[in-house]
Amino acid sequence: MQWYTRRAVIAGWCWDLVEPYLRRNLLNRGVERPTRKEVLEEFGRVWPEFTATIGVQEPWAGTIRFKWLVRLDAAEVTPFLDDPMGWLAERYGGGKFKMNLHHGMHFVNTRNFKPEGEPRWRDAVAIDVDA
Numbered sequence: 001m002q003w004y005t006r007r008a009v010i011a012g013w014c015w016d017l018v019e020p021y022l023r024r025n026l027l028n029r030g031v032e033r034p035t036r037k038e039v040l041e042e043f044g045r046v047w048p049e050f051t052a053t054i055g056v057q058e059p060w061a062g063t064i065r066f067k068w069l070v071r072l073d074a075a076e077v078t079p080f081l082d083d084p085m086g087w088l089a090e091r092y093g094g095g096k097f098k099m100n101l102h103h104g105m106h107f108v109n110t111r112n113f114k115p116e117g118e119p120r121w122r123d124a125v126a127i128d129v130d131a
Contacts, residue, residue: 009040009043010047010078011081011082013081013084013111014081017101017108017109017110017111018043018047018050018101018108018109019039020109021046021106021108021109022039022042022043022046023039025042026038026039026042046103047074048074048075049074049103049104050073050074050077050101050102050103050108051071051072051073051074051077051101051102052071052072052077052080052081052099052100052102053068053070053072053099053100053102054068054069054070054071054072054080054088054097054098054099054100055067055068055097055098055100056069056092056095056096056097056119056121057095057096057097057098058122066098067121067124067126068127068128068129069092069121069124069126069127070127071127071129080099084099084111084113085115086115088113088115089115089116089117091120092119092120092121092124093115093117093118093121094114094115094116094117094119095114095115095121096112096113096114097112097113097114097115098110098111098112098113099111099112099113
């Protein structure tokens, strides 16, 4: 049932992360078995308010924490979605990265990436995710 959106709307791997959220939204509004059209309409309604926040694991005080590197809004995220490993490697080098998807203040889903290469992210300035 996913043939209608994968790659046509956003990258297939990202659609797989977003679709459950869309269906949950529709269910919460009383649409128990949404049609393809209803799911696509819900995507069109919420996608402009989506952000992708990308961080990298860094050693800290004998454990790890995430250094948040960038927050991309829906208008900026397409190059990352089209080639996340290449996008990360080109900008930040290698490491263990996490992408969190949000719709406004609502957490939607997450995905991890591990591109190879030298960790060029160490000198990058962290963003304030609470701002």
